[in-house]
Amino acid sequence: MTAVQGEPRPVRRIVTGEDAEGRSLIVSDELTPNRFMAPYAPSYVQVPWATGEGAARGDDPAPAGHQFGFHSPKGTILRIVDFPVDTSYNESQLTEFLDANQVRDASNPRHFWFHKTHSLDYAICLEGEIYAMLDEDETLMRAGDVLIQRATNHSWSNRSDRPCRMAFILIALDGEDTSAH
Known part of the structure; x- marks a missing residue:
């Protein structure tokens, strides 16, 4: 259970289950296998678990190397992201990534990360700080803050001098209509 050198701290994933008699037990206890550095920035992404159509088939729904979209149709994704400072992004590669996933706001974005997905996202700041940007507003999030992102155009801007670790539960x-959720 060792991290690849130079990566931020991996997330330990503990999965429970039941034995043949229906008694609870720990099925696995290991570092999250689905983790990688994004090609457009030193952004470390980890997916400990997923459900729905985007999940991998078999015993592990988020094995190493499994590719996830921004959300999992008819399901969820738990994603942990270490956002680097804004100046470290390759904006051209990020634009290609967002365009390939058909989520980029190309109209008049306030920030290079502006995108919109068809998911309800619980965004939890775990470490550091980051600005949650919307078309009309923005707010600084710090460790412990939670943002409920209801399929709106948004961006993440790390204007500090250190990475920000965020947890996302993407539904x-x-x-469905997001206004009722």
């Missing part, structure tokens, strides 16, 4: 909406 696919699959045609």
Whole structure:
């Protein structure tokens, strides 16, 4: 259970289950296998778990190397992201990534990360600080703050001098109205 050198701290993933008699037990206790550095920045991404159509088939829904979209249709994704400072991004590669996933706001974005997904996202600041930016507003989030992102155009801006670790629980909406949630 060792991290790749140079990566931020990996997340320990503990998964529970039941034995043949229905008694609870720990099925696995290991570092999250699905983790990688994003190609557009030194942004460390980890997916400890997923459900729905985006999850991998088999015993582990988030194995090493499994590719996830921004959300999992008819399901959820738990994603931990270490956002680097804004100046470390390759904006051209990030634009290509957002365009490939068909989520980028190309109209008149206030920030290079502006995007919109069809999911209800619980965004939890675990360490550091980051600005949650919307078309009309922004707010500084610090450790312990939670943002409920209801399928709106948004961006994340790390204007500090150190990474910010965020946890996201992404819930696919699959045609649902976000105003009621």
